Amino acid sequence: MGGLxxxxxxxxxxxxxxxxxxxxxxGDEVKGFFDYSHIGAIVTxxxxxxxxxxxxxxxxxxxxxxxxxxxxxxxxxLEKFMEEKIPFYRELKKPVIVNIAxxxxxxxxxxxDALERIEEISGFELNISCPxxxxxxxxxxxxPEAVRILIRELKKITKKFLSVKISLDSDYLLIARICxxxxxxxxxAINTIRAMEIDIxxxxxxxxxxxxxxxxxxxxxxxxxxxxxVAKATSLPVIGxxxxxxxxxxxxxxxxxxxxxxxxxxxxxxxxxxxEIIYGLEKFLNGRSIEEFIGxxx
Amino acid sequence: xxxxxxxxxxxxxxxxxxxxxxxLRIEAERKLQARPGQFIMLKVSKPxxxxxxxxxxxxxxxxxxxxxxxxxxxxGRGTKIMSEMKKEEEVDFLGPLGNSFPLCNGKAILVAxxxxxxxxxxxxxxxxxxxxxxxxxxVKTRGEAIPLSLLSFxxxxxxxxxxxxxxxxxxxxxxxxxREEATYYMAGPLSMLRExxxxxxxKAFASFEERMGCGFGVCMGCGIFTREGRYKRVCxxxxxxxxxxxxxxx
Numbered sequence: 045m046g047g048l049x050x051x052x053x054x055x056x057x058x059x060x061x062x063x064x065x066x067x068x069x070x071g072d073e074v075k076g077f078f079d080y081s082h083i084g085a086i087v088t089x090x091x092x093x094x095x096x097x098x099x100x101x102x103x104x105x106x107x108x109x110x111x112x113x114x115x116x117x118x119x120x121x122l123e124k125f126m127e128e129k130i131p132f133y134r135e136l137k138k139p140v141i142v143n144i145a146x147x148x149x150x151x152x153x154x155x156x157d158a159l160e161r162i163e164e165i166s167g168f169e170l171n172i173s174c175p176x177x178x179x180x181x182x183x184x185x186x187x188p189e190a191v192r193i194l195i196r197e198l199k200k201i202t203k204k205f206l207s208v209k210i211s212l213d214s215d216y217l218l219i220a221r222i223c224x225x226x227x228x229x230x231x232x233a234i235n236t237i238r239a240m241e242i243d244i245x246x247x248x249x250x251x252x253x254x255x256x257x258x259x260x261x262x263x264x265x266x267x268x269x270x271x272x273x274v275a276k277a278t279s280l281p282v283i284g285x286x287x288x289x290x291x292x293x294x295x296x297x298x299x300x301x302x303x304x305x306x307x308x309x310x311x312x313x314x315x316x317x318x319x320e321i322i323y324g325l326e327k328f329l330n331g332r333s334i335e336e337f338i339g340x341x342x
Numbered sequence: 343x344x345x346x347x348x349x350x351x352x353x354x355x356x357x358x359x360x361x362x363x364x365x366l367r368i369e370a371e372r373k374l375q376a377r378p379g380q381f382i383m384l385k386v387s388k389p390x391x392x393x394x395x396x397x398x399x400x401x402x403x404x405x406x407x408x409x410x411x412x413x414x415x416x417x418g419r420g421t422k423i424m425s426e427m428k429k430e431e432e433v434d435f436l437g438p439l440g441n442s443f444p445l446c447n448g449k450a451i452l453v454a455x456x457x458x459x460x461x462x463x464x465x466x467x468x469x470x471x472x473x474x475x476x477x478x479x480x481v482k483t484r485g486e487a488i489p490l491s492l493l494s495f496x497x498x499x500x501x502x503x504x505x506x507x508x509x510x511x512x513x514x515x516x517x518x519x520x521r522e523e524a525t526y527y528m529a530g531p532l533s534m535l536r537e538x539x540x541x542x543x544x545k546a547f548a549s550f551e552e553r554m555g556c557g558f559g560v561c562m563g564c565g566i567f568t569r570e571g572r573y574k575r576v577c578x579x580x581x582x583x584x585x586x587x588x589x590x591x592x
Contacts, residue, residue: 316348
């Protein structure tokens with residue numbers, strides 16, 4: 045994978061592909077069939093301090109070329125995560141990025157603080173853009189200054205890789221600039237887009253929480269646009285995510301300005317997607333480096 | 343799910359066997375094995391198409407060597423596309439996935455609601471010879487009932503009910519269920535499982551259906567609330583659960 049290697053902050057991603065948070069569990073769920081050499085890092089499901097039960101069913105609904113989800117950050121909580129998942133990461137020897145989904149600055153800090161001294165954890169992705177919870181999540185993004193305070197406080201306690209996952213439902217360019225000023229290593233763009241699908245007979249939303257987050261190929265052109273905007277507006281590396289389903293999609297994101305990619309919804313449909321992207325890109329690169337193509341959009 | 347669980351195959355048969363009910367037989371690229379209660383995630387859009395995007399979960403109706411069949415009812419876009427699949431058409435699926443029914447000795451009572459019959463077919467076959475097998479089968483109307491001859495086993499006792507009385511007994515299948523010294527196995531709509539759970543305290547195993555994103559445990563879309571106070575995943579922790587493990591939310 046000579047040409048498929050990038051460095052972002054303190055981490056090397058080889059290949060520059062990883063699962064999107066929430067589409068790969070904690071990573072150990074797929075160990076029976078997944079070849080981890082096809083990803084450059086694991087990105088965990090959003091983690092909170094205490095376990096979260098998640099939303100009621102129905103949590104997902106398929107839409108045209110996409111799906112809406114409102115899982116509600118169901119997760120096992122910090123304590124169980126440290127107990128049960130770290131041994132797996134120790135064996136795996138892959139960078140592990142923990143997606144932190146705090147409701148408050150304090151919660152983010154507590155989680156980061158507990159994981160800072162754990163060698164197996166390579167970095168954090170701040171989930172300030174989840175559309176599916178009452179507190180935290182997207183609420184953070186509505187106040188860019190709160191994001192600044194959050195990052196500033198986090199930087200005091202962590203030297204690890206730090207990325208901020210942004211949402212379309214926010215002033216994301218302003219947030220990206222704040223991230224740059226505060227020394228974040230990367231921007232993950234984009235989170236799912238708030239969306240709805242209605243049952244016309246019951247006159248209700250088709251998912252329990254009314255709104256959920258739209259993902260899949262349906263959002264790819266929007267994600268591409270945002271990746272490009274962020275790459276232009278700041279000097280920060282962008283981790284592109286949104287509807288990638290083929291190596292051609294992946295290359296579009298690199299050309300738009302992404303330095304690494306995440307694949308989410310498509311993994312549900314095609315568990316071989318990572319190896320297919322690598323195969324396609326390597327063939328296309330034919331010995332060249334992917335770096336040659338990053339941000340090449342005319 | 344194993345590393346080679348993305349399986350390619352060709353449609354060998356896709357026949358209408360009732361009102362909107364079809365039997366799809368796939369000739370897979372290799373020999374397959376499945377336990378009663380397991381399911382597959384079938385891609386319904388033609389590769390490399392991505393719309394409909396998600397795979398659809400279907401119980402394995404029967405399996406033999408390279409041949410796998412599923413029974414489905416046309417209810418939406420995905421199953422509509424399936425109903426138009428032609429012989430020799432290429433398909434792929436993940437699986438077999440999920441856990442399976444424990445096989446108990448002694449009398450077994452199988453309760454199928456609608457398409458739930460698909461889930462119980464392989465079980466009935468596996469239980470034959472272990473003890474008496476009774477089949478309670480409830481559908482809305484006569485046309486929705488698949489013929490008994492299509493099943494891979496012959497139940498020792500068979501009770502059919504239709505909601506409109508067009509065939510068998512009139513009413514819901516739960517109206518005719520009686521408590522016996524037996525192991526109960528069931529598959530069908532949530533309302534049927536809930537009703538049985540509330541009315542009888544039985545030694546029972548039920549197969550649950552829920553919308554699924556992935557089918558292999560990562561999307562968290564298919565939760566079922568349990569007495570442990572948390573959701574379990576229908577796809578990997580199930581689809582079969584002891585009925586008394588479920589905490590009904592309504």
